[in-house]
Amino acid sequence: MNEPLILHHYDGSPYAEKIRLMFGLTGARWSSLLCPVQPPRPSLDPLTGGYRRIPVAQLGADIFCDTALIAKELAVMLDCPALDPDAVDAEAAALMDYAQGKAFFAAIGAVPTPRLLVTMLGMFGPVGTVKFIKDRINLVKGSTVRAPQGEKARAVLNTLIDDLEARLETHQWVGGEQASVADFATFHPLWLHVSCSRRALDAGPKVKAWYQRVSEIGHGHREEIAQEQAFASARDRKPRPLPDSVADAPVPLGTEVQVAPADYGKVPVSGTLAALTEDRIVLTRDTWQFGTLHVHFPRNGYSLTAQS
Template identity: 35%
Template sequence: MTPPSPLILHHYPNSPFSEKVRLMLGHKNLPWQSVIIPMLSPKPDLVALTGGYRKTPVLQIGADIYCDTALIAEVLEHLQPLPTLYPAPSRGLARILAQWADTTLFETVMAFNLQPKGLEQLFSHVPPEAAQAFIADRRAMSAGMARQRPQDAAAAYKSCLRRLSDMLNDRPFMLGELACIADFAMYPALWFTRTRTSVLADILSATPAVVDWMDRMAALGHGAMEKFSAREAIEVAAASAPASLHGEMFQDEHGIALGSQVQVSAESFGREPTQGELVAATRVRYTLRRLDARAGTVHVHFPRMGYTLQAVAAP
């Protein structure tokens, strides 16, 4: 299926979750346009599209803006069903494993990666204040979340690697002969260890089956990419109309009617809210309509899982 507009990925090279989407695009052989965004706030061009959400990456198709890689995976699967990310009969298990990887595994591995030794390598070619700004930014994004100490994260990371290795004893990918959503979710934090904080990558050496699997994942590549600018992406949104929502089933869990002004926020990391008119609430996603001076009318989409919906009181 050909998308109605080019796939535009707003990302930056060091972002683990962006690597997840870049590999899915390569796996599905979908051409895409690359907009490099800042690693830290402010991100005015991105926020012009999202209305507040600032996590990375974001997928844009015309005037439709998709937040969170779990939802982006669903969108890519709809556009290009084969090769599937959700193979039968393990699709439920694959989704559960992916959710674990996006949360528990990711938080553990990144707590290990971003210890002082890893940060020193990551920011070795920039002024010291850049590392300080990164730490302050991520601390603000994770306010209220428990933080693992590097020693605890190292122990947990080793346990996770042994379990992943067990899964790969008799198969090339986590659930079989082909990569699925579980593989794409488990790979990015380990990729960061291996490629961005490689001074810490010896932790992988005790599980060669995991390293071999990582090689197979990396070989999927990123597909056909061309550079695009943030200005061009905003112009695409302004010149487009959001895709039709006809046929979307309304599933109400909050007593909030369609047409209400609402805010959607992540439950934990990166809680900056996006406000807009609730125009869809399906079994799996929320859609907000919002108007931006530069981007025009856009629909911003969030997955239900991991996000909260709240009505905005009338002034």
């Protein structure tokens, strides 16, 4: 990359860990802007228009939401096709989907409640823990996902671990003979579970060895930056040229729209529909702080509605 990508994240974010490992795989230089664990996020909210989830990537006046889309961007920016989620085979894709879906929401529920509370108290303190729990309850209000608890959660997580052990019997990495986005997508819910339980992963030898290999990939060359540097990057640059839009867009370009995740964290972002491709939604946001911004979302898993 000519200009380091800015990653808005916090260190305990499992989805951010997936992206940080991509920098590690490629040895990339990147800029880190740490955010609060829960909103408000003063260094990020003005850029995205209030997008709830994290991490978010920034390249000048272009803002990229959702790790699936960030991975596709990095595959091109870093000339590493292995980071493109569309490049993995069907079996690896199925593992990724299970890991990022059912297993992700089971990763915390599989941790005994007393141990989880001790972990959160150590991370956030008493007041911070209460705020964190309230925020996460609000995050999943009205969601289409249900997080299993206790034995049900452990069964879901064990299914992922067993399927992963079987996959690794014939492959060195989840995606084949080299590390790829499939490994990082499968790794991050297990990383979350280990972080919350503060215990080594309970798994077979193949999974344990793979988990160690992924852990050792590292995060590339990380440089901490301040809010003003990210704001200046957005303010001083123009968005890149827009991609060609599909001919049969359900909403005409130039329409005032809202985009929101379809599953959880359904906080809408408002803007003008600037582009709509087979796999991407791009909104224009005209801001007093930065001028024109383009905010990018994947089409898969996101709703697009015209503002009434």
